[in-house]
Amino acid sequence: MRELTLRTATDLYESGMESLRSTLDPDTYYAVAEDGTRKLLPISRWLKRAPDQEERLLDRADGPVLDIGCGPGRHLAALGRRGIEATGIEISRYAVAVAREQSESVIHGSVFDLTGRHCWQTALLLDGNVGIGGDPERLLAHAAGLLRPGGQVLVELDGPSSETRSVQLRLEGPTDVSEWFPWAWVGTDAIVQIAGTAGLEAVEIWASGDRWFAQLRLPGA
DSSP, X not given: OOOOEEEOHHHHHHHHXXXXXXXXXXXXXXXXXXXXXXXXXXXXXXXXXXXXXXXXXXXXXXXXXXXXXXXXXHHHHHHHHHTOOEEEEESOHHHHHHHTTTOSOEEESOGGGOOOOSOEEEEEEOTTGXXXXXXXXXXXXXXXXXXEEEEEEEEEEBOTTOOOEEEEEEEEOSSEEEOOEEEEEOBHHHHHHHHHHTTOEEEEEEEETTEEEEEEEXXXX
């Protein structure tokens, strides 16, 4: 049985990005739930230019935009090309440094530390980031509090019939493993109820290729 070095989840996330940016043979990283469910981390996608399906999603974004868990900043770059004001927030210092190559407006920290209310017209929760903290209702309610009246959250989901659940998750690399941390997986079948509890209305749910998205709207003028 292989021995794995215990590190923080942020350290593992950063190692994956550094590996992909610095070598032609990058390491592979997974998110592993306590029940053994394994999901490949699509780090390569996160570091590239936003693909067409994300560009079409971002056509719906009205500024100013808050990209929650912006990672290395591909959505900020895409919004910048449109001339839309956008700010990212991200807990990884390494990802923040990469994102600042794309946009000057990146905050290092947790979205739950943001206290300014009614500042944003659109919030983004893409790449599964609706799972941050393991409680999607709490996260969406907090995001709703940051929006202007009538603002929206554009969220990426798991597909129909996917189980919606809170899990303990860890990241695994070739020689390292992270501590456990809370996360959630949210499927399309559950988002209407979860959004409603958070004070948001699910306006539309759609597929683009093999990925699923929803537009959630905050009531108001």
